[in-house]
């Protein structure tokens with residue numbers, strides 16, 4: 066089992082503020098030690114408030130590299146684009162000086178775009194300083210979905226990235242693999258609300274990783290995991 070540290074908050078705004086402060090401290094420390102910091106971000110609904118609190122933090126943003134945990138293969142201005150979420154909620158004001166390395170490229174499909182995406186991720190300083198994860202109520206994290214035909218590949222490949230067609234969610238995706246997620250100094254999992262906390266508690270129990278891919282993060286022993294829970 067990894068070192069799992071839980072942080073609990075009475076509501077989402079309190080969790081977002083505290084999590085943003087913790088991430089900012091981590092980035093500042095990385096910049097102090099290595100000159101740059103690499104922050105790898107999830108999309109979906111959960112992280113917007115964290116992004117908004119984080120962009121208010123005083124950091125040498127030009128030394129921060131922002132990359133993605135996963136991306137829907139849609140144009141950058143699409144409502145479902147994680148790229149758009151990051152640009153609109155984080156990369157504003159002083160934080161716009163950060164270097165953003167999006168996953169999506171010009172290829173027509175995620176499968177065709179994967180080699181260039183892989184090269185772009187491999188060109189980043191490794192290990193990443195922090196990876197912010199979300200989790201769906203089906204136990205998926207990044208775009209590693211239960212029952213996706215690429216799930217085994219995502220769990221076993223040594224490539225950092227893979228293309229995924231979700232079985233029950235829109236858009237072909239690009240996702241970090243488990244190996245990609247574990248190229249990190251810290252994995253930070255956001256859990257909002259009672260339903261997701263129940264899924265997270267279930268994932269801590271026994272059962273196959275394939276049924277709840279978040280277990281691949283919760284069962285490894287290479288990278289410490291922080292779980293930020295809001296009620």
Ligand SMILES: O=C1O[C@H](COP(=O)(O)O)[C@@H](O)[C@H](O)[C@H]1O
Pocket residue numbers: 106107108109110111112134135136137147198199200201202206207208
């Ligand atoms: O599809 C995705 O889902 C997960 C969870 O999203 P949320 O909306 O339930 O917060 C997210 O972590 C991932 O980045 C996203 O592409």
